[in-house]
Amino acid sequence: YGNVLVDNGDFAAGIAHLDQARLLDPALVALQVDLAWARWSAGDEAQGLAQMRSLAAAHPQLATIHDYLAGMALAQGDLAGFLKATTDLARVSQDTAGQEQARRLAAALDQSEAAMVDLLLAETVAEASYGDRGELVWPVYIAGMVGQRADLLRLLEMADQRKEVWG
Numbered sequence: 186y187g188n189v190l191v192d193n194g195d196f197a198a199g200i201a202h203l204d205q206a207r208l209l210d211p212a213l214v215a216l217q218v219d220l221a222w223a224r225w226s227a228g229d230e231a232q233g234l235a236q237m238r239s240l241a242a243a244h245p246q247l248a249t250i251h252d253y254l255a256g257m258a259l260a261q262g263d264l265a266g267f268l269k270a271t272t273d274l275a276r277v278s279q280d281t282a283g284q285e286q287a288r289r290l291a292a293a294l295d296q297s298e299a300a301m302v303d304l305l306l307a308e309t310v311a312e313a314s315y316g317d318r319g320e321l322v323w324p325v326y327i328a329g330m331v332g333q334r335a336d337l338l339r340l341l342e343m344a345d346q347r348k349e350v351w352g
Contacts, residue, residue: 188219193352196227214244222253233257241273248277259330264298302331310340320344322351 187206190199200223207216218240225233234257241250251274258266268290275283286308294301309324321344328337 187223189352191219191223191226196223199223200227214240214247215249218247218249218253225253225257230257245273246277248274251277256326259327262331264294264301264331268294268301302327302333306333306336320349320351321347322349 187199187202190196190202192199200220203216203220203223207213207220210216218237221233221236221240223233225237227233237250237253237257240247241254244250251270255267255270255274258264258270268287271283271290272287274280275287289308290301290305293304305327306324309327310321313319313321313324321340325337325340325344327333328340
């Protein structure tokens with residue numbers, strides 16, 4: 186429930202629920218990860234990121250950590266950090282398609298950050314249209330975080346035409 190509240194912007198109540206759950210099982214790594222993400226999402230980015238990195242060092246096989254680290258890196262405009270976290274997520278998840286995408290993104294980043302962003306946007310929009318992701322929320326997030334205003338507006342218009350409703 187705390188995660189749902191945090192994901193919908195009710196940070197204080199969400200963190201309170203996660204803290205309450207942590208009292209029941211303080212050693213549960215998944216709760217520690219969720220709390221780090223919640224703190225980062227609520228604006229305590231330094232503490233949330235430091236906790237997530239510490240958890241990644243202690244539990245490198247937990248996929249959720251790498252997923253969150255990818256989002257955090259992208260929000261900071263750290264494309265190399267995003268690529269590392271995405272690569273780690275694909276490796277830990279044994280996701281061959283994700284590993285191949287990480288290789289393509291690495292090759293694009295070798296050309297330029299703009300080439301990587303263009304490829305990432307194109308692939309995530311394609312996933313929303315034909316793949317596992319049915320909504321444009323992830324490509325919209327990417328466009329917003331990397332400052333691609335024209336792409337952001339285009340994707341928001343597409344999402345509106347598709348009548349997408351996000352949490």
